[in-house]
Amino acid sequence: MKKTLKKVASIIPYLMLLASFILIIQVAVSIKKGDSPTLFGRAVFVVVSPSMEDTIMVGDMIFVDTTPNKLTVGDIISFKQPGQENIIITHRIIEVKEIDGTKYYSTLGDNNFESFDWELDFPEINIVGKYVSKSAFLGGIYVYLFSNGLNVLFIAIILVFVTIGGMELYTIIKTINMSKNKDMLEEKEKLIQEELERLRQQKQEKDK
Numbered sequence: 001m002k003k004t005l006k007k008v009a010s011i012i013p014y015l016m017l018l019a020s021f022i023l024i025i026q027v028a029v030s031i032k033k034g035d036s037p038t039l040f041g042r043a044v045f046v047v048v049s050p051s052m053e054d055t056i057m058v059g060d061m062i063f064v065d066t067t068p069n070k071l072t073v074g075d076i077i078s079f080k081q082p083g084q085e086n087i088i089i090t091h092r093i094i095e096v097k098e099i100d101g102t103k104y105y106s107t108l109g110d111n112n113f114e115s116f117d118w119e120l121d122f123p124e125i126n127i128v129g130k131y132v133s134k135s136a137f138l139g140g141i142y143v144y145l146f147s148n149g150l151n152v153l154f155i156a157i158i159l160v161f162v163t164i165g166g167m168e169l170y171t172i173i174k175t176i177n178m179s180k181n182k183d184m185l186e187e188k189e190k191l192i193q194e195e196l197e198r199l200r201q202q203k204q205e206k207d208k
Contacts, residue, residue, distance in 0.1 A: 042064060042066070043066050043129050044061060045061070046059070046060070046062075046139050046142050047061075052091065052111060054110075055110050056134055059139045061134065061135045061138040062078070062134045062139075063135075064090075064132065065131075066128060066129035067129070068129060071093060071096070071105070073093050074093065075092070076092050076093075077091070077093060077105070077127055077128075079105070079126045079128055080126045082119075082122045082126060083118055084118075085126070089107070089119065092109070092110060093106070094106050094107060094115070102124065103123075105123075105124065105127065106119060106120045107119045
């Protein structure tokens with residue numbers, strides 16, 4: 001039983017790693033399709049412009065809270081560019097206005113000298129969410145594997161981990177079956193020994 005538990009425990013890291021790669025694939029596919037991939041209430045994007053350096057670097061994968069409680073001057077937000085809503089921009093808020101109950105925002109990239117016309121006084125409906133964190137590591141994986149056309153390599157990596165997981169699962173099932181067979185053999189051996197002992201006792205009683 002302990003060996004079986006050890007086998008089960010040994011496969012957990014592979015399953016976690018496989019799950020991580022599957023999540024990266026989901027994010028990558030959504031990004032390439034122009035969608036806003038969301039994981040656990042966070043939108044995910046890969047930065048392609050240096051407009052927010054050195055705060056956010058080109059190639060970073062950023063995580064955006066899509067349900068922020070409040071947005072104020074100084075916050076970094078991701079929003080759909082007015083007029084080209086398929087483009088997502090991540091800049092810092094420099095002004096917030098409220099007109100007839102609707103809030104309007106103006107932003108500026110940390111590395112830009114002035115705001116573009118389209119990022120001045122755009123409505124709140126364009127906002128995707130508030131920037132909360134980044135990962136250069138995950139961004140690097142995406143850029144290396146997908147931007148450089150190595151999709152096949154990435155899929156191959158996934159298949160390797162699926163194969164490893166499958167082999168481990170097969171080993172676990174085989175170990176469980178062997179354990180069951182061993183228990184059955186031990187039970188049979190026990191019954192045989194009990195029967196032999198009974199026969200010995202009968203023989204001894206007859207000899208008396």
